[in-house]
Amino acid sequence: xxxxxxxxxxxxxxxxxxxxxxxxxxxxxxxxxxxxxxxxxxxxxxxxxxxxxxxxxxxxxxxxxxxxxxxxxxxxxxxxxxxxxxxxxxxxxxxxxxxxxxxxxxxxxxxxxxxxxxxxxxxxxxxxxxxxxxxxxxxxxxxxxxxxxxxxxxxxxxxxxxxxxxxxxxxxxxxxxxxxxxxxxxxxxxxxxxxxxxxxxxxxxxxxxxxxxxxxxxxxxxxxxxxxxxxxxxxxxxxxxxxxxxxxxxxxxxxxxxxxxxxxxxxxxxxxxxxxxxxxxxxxxxxxxxxxxxxxxxxxxxxxxxxxxxxxxxxxxxxxxxxxxxxxxxxxxxxxxxxxxxxxxxxxxxxxxxxxxxxxxxxxxxxxxxxxxxxxxxxxxxxxxxxxxxxxxxxxxxxxxxxxxxxxxxxxxxxxxxxxxxxxxxxxxxxxxx
Numbered sequence: 092x093x094x095x096x097x098x099x100x101x102x103x104x105x106x107x108x109x110x111x112x113x114x115x116x117x118x119x120x121x122x123x124x125x126x127x128x129x130x131x132x133x134x135x136x137x138x139x140x141x142x143x144x145x146x147x148x149x150x151x152x153x154x155x156x157x158x159x160x161x162x163x164x165x166x167x168x169x170x171x172x173x174x175x176x177x178x179x180x181x182x183x184x185x186x187x188x189x190x191x192x193x194x195x196x197x198x199x200x201x202x203x204x205x206x207x208x209x210x211x212x213x214x215x216x217x218x219x220x221x222x223x224x225x226x227x228x229x230x231x232x233x234x235x236x237x238x239x240x241x242x243x244x245x246x247x248x249x250x251x252x253x254x255x256x257x258x259x260x261x262x263x264x265x266x267x268x269x270x271x272x273x274x275x276x277x278x279x280x281x282x283x284x285x286x287x288x289x290x291x292x293x294x295x296x297x298x299x300x301x302x303x304x305x306x307x308x309x310x311x312x313x314x315x316x317x318x319x320x321x322x323x324x325x326x327x328x329x330x331x332x333x334x335x336x337x338x339x340x341x342x343x344x345x346x347x348x349x350x351x352x353x354x355x356x357x358x359x360x361x362x363x364x365x366x367x368x369x370x371x372x373x374x375x376x377x378x379x380x381x382x383x384x385x386x387x388x389x390x391x392x393x394x395x396x397x398x399x400x401x402x403x404x405x406x407x408x409x410x411x412x413x414x415x416x417x418x419x420x421x422x423x424x425x426x427x428x429x430x431x432x433x434x435x436x437x438x439x440x441x442x443x444x445x446x447x448x449x450x451x452x453x454x455x456x457x458x459x460x461x462x463x464x465x466x467x468x469x470x471x472x473x474x475x476x477x478x479x480x481x482x483x484x485x486x487x488x489x490x491x492x493x494x495x496x497x498x499x500x501x502x503x504x505x506x507x508x509x510x511x512x513x514x515x516x517x518x519x520x521x522x523x524x525x
Contacts, residue, residue: 104130105506107212107221111137111194113160113183113488114476115227117495119192120161125503131194132214138183140229144253145176148281150341152273153309157489160186171307173341204449209471223471223502226459230477230486231441240437242367248434252278255436258285264433267372269364271296272335275438276348283356290427291353293378294363297337298385301347303393303411304400311396318484322463332479350382350417361424372427382417464498471505473498
């Protein structure tokens with residue numbers, strides 16, 4: 092590719108990928124398949140977030156058979172099991188080594204800005220110019236903790252799921268967990284099992300059983316095509332991208348984890364946390380409504396599964412009953428004296444960190460404005476790994492393959508237009524696939 096417009100004195104490359112997690116590596120493999128020159132800049136190690144920002148007992152929510160990336164599949168002996176974090180790291184690390192991906196580790200990007208028809212990327216290990224760039228640094232680099240945290244008494248510690256490791260590291264005493272999506276319910280279960288008193292503040296959530304009619308729920312969603320729903324075929328993509336992660340846990344026992352199971356464990360449910368004043372936490376009165384809505388949405392999915400089975404030539408043999416409705420007290424408590432609490436765990440989601448991105452492509456909430464991964468108003472800039480970016484499965488490991496192929500296809504067309512000739516064709520004679 093011609094680089095007659097690049098600034099002198101800095102290294103030049105066709106494409107830079109920021110981030111060597113599963114999404115960035117999927118893009119790297121697709122670029123290599125098209126013989127497009129690129130490098131991957133990683134602030135730490137390959138799979139850095141999986142290595143250093145997850146709690147000790149965490150397993151994938153998706154079964155092993157779904158773990159795949161371009162040219163790479165789970166090859167173990169337990170396809171219906173769930174990988175531990177060390178296993179996830181090993182899976183991704185093997186991928187990078189297998190295809191000898193051009194990852195430059197320990198390279199912290201400090202600035203990306205438009206320059207000379209492309210982008211100038213500044214890091215603590217030098218500068219590059221590229222014609223196109225893929226932002227694969229993750230959608231959850233920072234915990235999204237509400238401002239009311241500042242109202243907590245000094246005696247109450249705060250921790251996010253990124254900082255939590257196990258119950259032994261918490262202060263002795265009661266724990267309030269704010270948020271009842273996947274992280275919140277898993278931590279509530281683990282901390283309650285340690286013998287502590289646990290309160291769980293519940294807002295909007297997605298309830299799913301681990302198995303239904305003898306089959307894992309992820310298998311059913313795969314069969315029904317739910318996970319392949321496209322971003323341009325839903326009524327409200329903005330709303331769809333804000334849907335919480337489902338209340339699922341991956342365990343060897345393949346057990347379901349919902350609010351009823353947590354109450355059986357001794358966890359006390361309260362409504363959404365709305366304020367802290369006078370040493371007391373205040374909760375909304377919407378707990379019953381949130382639980383009823385989650386039950387309704389789950390029932391609709393299970394009815395869809397039943398309809399599929401009824402019209403299938405090979406109905407599932409399992410007989411899992413429909414989960415019981417969520418139990419909610421007639422008058423849920425609206426307040427809690429924080430004298431009973433020593434730690435608040437903020438399972439309130441995450442937000443991206445684009446503080447290094449000096450291009451006006453962020454909305455008012457700091458999220459990238461994009462159309463299926465093609466960044467708006469920034470030609471040659473792309474995103475990867477965002478929630479429902481191109482498909483409902485986009486943020487999962489198994490969602491990266493289809494998204495990466497789509498994004499790289501668009502990127503390759505952009506480079507062809509940029510250079511006036513095919514980048515892939517200009518290198519094909521020298522390219523040898525690993």
